[in-house]
Amino acid sequence: MIVLVPKWAHHYDEFWNAIRTRNLWFIKIRYLFVVALLLFVIGGQNLLGLDLSYKQIIVLPLISFIILLYNIGIQLLRRNIQCIPGKFNPLHLSLLQMMLDLITLLVLIYYTGAIDSPLYIFAIFHTIIGSLILPGFVVYAVLSVYLLLYTIMISLQYLGILHAHHMNGMYLATPEHNITYVLLFVVIYASMLLLSVYIANRISHQLYKREQQLKSSLDQIEVVEEKKQKYIIGVVHEIKSPISAIQSIADLILDEYIAPLPDVLKEKIERIKIRSMEGLNLVNNVLFISRLRLLNLTSTEKIDVLKIIQEVIDKRCSDMNTKEMELNINDKRTIKRDLQADKILIELAISNLICNAFKYTPKEGRVDVDLIDDESSLTIEILDSGIGIPSSEIKNVMNEFYRATNVKKQKYEGSGLGLALVKEVIDLHGGSISIKSPSKIGNINNPGTSITINIPYTTSATQADKKQTIDDVKI
Amino acid sequence: MALIAIIDDDPDIIEASKLVLKSHGFDIITASNPDDGYKIVMEKNPDLIILDVMMDEPDDGFFLAQKFRKNNVKTPILMYTSVSKTTGYDFGQSDMVPVDDFVEKPISPEELIEKVNKLLNKN
Numbered sequence: 001m002i003v004l005v006p007k008w009a010h011h012y013d014e015f016w017n018a019i020r021t022r023n024l025w026f027i028k029i030r031y032l033f034v035v036a037l038l039l040f041v042i043g044g045q046n047l048l049g050l051d052l053s054y055k056q057i058i059v060l061p062l063i064s065f066i067i068l069l070y071n072i073g074i075q076l077l078r079r080n081i082q083c084i085p086g087k088f089n090p091l092h093l094s095l096l097q098m099m100l101d102l103i104t105l106l107v108l109i110y111y112t113g114a115i116d117s118p119l120y121i122f123a124i125f126h127t128i129i130g131s132l133i134l135p136g137f138v139v140y141a142v143l144s145v146y147l148l149l150y151t152i153m154i155s156l157q158y159l160g161i162l163h164a165h166h167m168n169g170m171y172l173a174t175p176e177h178n179i180t181y182v183l184l185f186v187v188i189y190a191s192m193l194l195l196s197v198y199i200a201n202r203i204s205h206q207l208y209k210r211e212q213q214l215k216s217s218l219d220q221i222e223v224v225e226e227k228k229q230k231y232i233i234g235v236v237h238e239i240k241s242p243i244s245a246i247q248s249i250a251d252l253i254l255d256e257y258i259a260p261l262p263d264v265l266k267e268k269i270e271r272i273k274i275r276s277m278e279g280l281n282l283v284n285n286v287l288f289i290s291r292l293r294l295l296n297l298t299s300t301e302k303i304d305v306l307k308i309i310q311e312v313i314d315k316r317c318s319d320m321n322t323k324e325m326e327l328n329i330n331d332k333r334t335i336k337r338d339l340q341a342d343k344i345l346i347e348l349a350i351s352n353l354i355c356n357a358f359k360y361t362p363k364e365g366r367v368d369v370d371l372i373d374d375e376s377s378l379t380i381e382i383l384d385s386g387i388g389i390p391s392s393e394i395k396n397v398m399n400e401f402y403r404a405t406n407v408k409k410q411k412y413e414g415s416g417l418g419l420a421l422v423k424e425v426i427d428l429h430g431g432s433i434s435i436k437s438p439s440k441i442g443n444i445n446n447p448g449t450s451i452t453i454n455i456p457y458t459t460s461a462t463q464a465d466k467k468q469t470i471d472d473v474k475i
Numbered sequence: 476m477a478l479i480a481i482i483d484d485d486p487d488i489i490e491a492s493k494l495v496l497k498s499h500g501f502d503i504i505t506a507s508n509p510d511d512g513y514k515i516v517m518e519k520n521p522d523l524i525i526l527d528v529m530m531d532e533p534d535d536g537f538f539l540a541q542k543f544r545k546n547n548v549k550t551p552i553l554m555y556t557s558v559s560k561t562t563g564y565d566f567g568q569s570d571m572v573p574v575d576d577f578v579e580k581p582i583s584p585e586e587l588i589e590k591v592n593k594l595l596n597k598n
Contacts, residue, residue: 240580244557245485247580248491248581249490249491251491251583258494
């Protein structure tokens with residue numbers, strides 16, 4: 001079997017999808033044509049004043065019926081063939097359709113007046129669409145056979161051997177042509193068709209070439225992307241290893257595995273732990289952000305937000321106990337629904353926000369977590385009675401590496417990546433985030449901060465925007 | 476008392492893990508590369524293997540774990556990783572990675588003891 005498929009397209013889903021769609025067009029247009037032909041036979045008699053012969057009244061509907069039959073056949077075939085280059089595939093189906101249509105067209109032309117039939121123009125349709133999807137030589141071959149048969153038919157008609165079925169009522173008198181007209185007609189018709197093949201083929205060739213270049217560029221990008229990911233994992237590993245070692249040794253000293261530890265030293269070694277942990281968190285956050293931007297990898301599962309909040313507070317926020325804080329979780333939801341989202345990412349965002357609230361709130365302060373819902377989304381509000389954010393700086397705190405001036409003055413550790421990461425995660429889920437300072441529970445000395453995140457219950461509506469969000473982010 | 480093999484290329488991590496585990500009464504053997512690691516496990520037949528996922532090459536730990544399983548070493552393996560869930564690269568447990576548990580570095584002494592006891596009690 002002729003392999004009609006260009007090599008590059010063998011495993012290219014887009015190409016096959018395009019062919020399958022075009023085949024479906026053909027099928028749909030053919031159904032329309034069947035109806036149009038029947039209407040023409042009925043309406044031609046009654047409205048257009050045509051005087052069709054008895055034979056035409058029998059044959060034309062019969063042809064419609066034959067077209068209908070093979071169209072159903074093709075449609076069934078289309079559903080059951082696979083896109084395998086070496087076997088009968090959608091391209092072969094296109095070719096088969098083209099051949100069947102042209103044969104039927106010849107019969108139709110014969111029964112509507114041969115050289116005087118206006119239907120000859122229909123061949124242009126197949127010529128152009130065929131040229132767009134099939135290799136040039138195949139279209140030329142099919143078309144040449146068609147033109148040859150057409151020429152034979154009108155020559156025989158001219159010689160009076162073949163009796164043409166004129167559509168009476170369309171001409172003032174039975175048309176008669178001399179040899180010059182017949183020759184000119186054939187030459188012009190043939191050159192029109194062949195030229196169309198040439199032009200359409202050239203254009204589609206160029207398009208294919210461009211597509212091929214695009215495809216190979218895409219492949220290259222994927223390879224590079226993978227290398228980059230591996231490189232990032234490697235770098236992170238290299239950076240994390242020494243920090244992990246520092247942490248482990250600090251733990252040994254702090255837990256007095258080596259020798260009893262005086263309190264003065266204990267405090268300093270605690271600082272070593274805190275600062276190195278900060279470095280570790282920074283590395284983790286950098287890795288997370290790059291992963292979010294480079295790969296479109298998120299999973300959606302049902303998650304219980306309240307459970308996550310409680311887990312985060314138990315496991316990650318050690319500040320709560322050491323600083324004797326008051327914590328209130330107010331679940332004000334009317335319906336306790338699960339969120340459809342990426343669990344790891346949401347957990348990360350929530351832990352960043354809650355731990356920040358604890359971190360930037362002085363001893364004996366207060367942190368409130370409110371859960372509010374509406375029909376389609378969940379709002380989590382995290383309020384604290386902490387140091388707050390200067391009003392002129394609120395718009396900047398979500399930028400990477402930005403740290404508010406009051407944070408720096410009071411020597412709170414941090415990298416300035418936390419909120420940027422949270423924003424990225426919330427954007428990815430089609431949600432929004434807003435920051436206010438002072439908060440409702442603040443006071444004069446500690447105005448407090450209130451961060452509100454809103455996440456839609458189902459992210460399906462935002463899936464389409466997701467890529468957009470990623471593309472928009474500057475890397 | 477249970478014998479634990481620690482295979483890691485970072486001497487500080489070996490020392491820290493060793494000190495913690497020893498003080499809890501475990502016997503420790505150590506190796507700092509996959510070849511030595513394989514050797515000590517075959518010779519001493521420990522009750523638990525603590526294995527770092529990345530040594531000289533990024534997949535060394537995985538390959539060694541696979542090698543143990545291929546050679547019918549059924550000793551539980553606790554794998555140290557530096558990239559995992561918190562960084563978004565989750566290896567997960569599978570046939571590819573035939574280990575019994577993962578722990579992300581840095582690991583606190585309490586967490587280490589807890590994981591080790593859990594794995595030892597499982598057998």
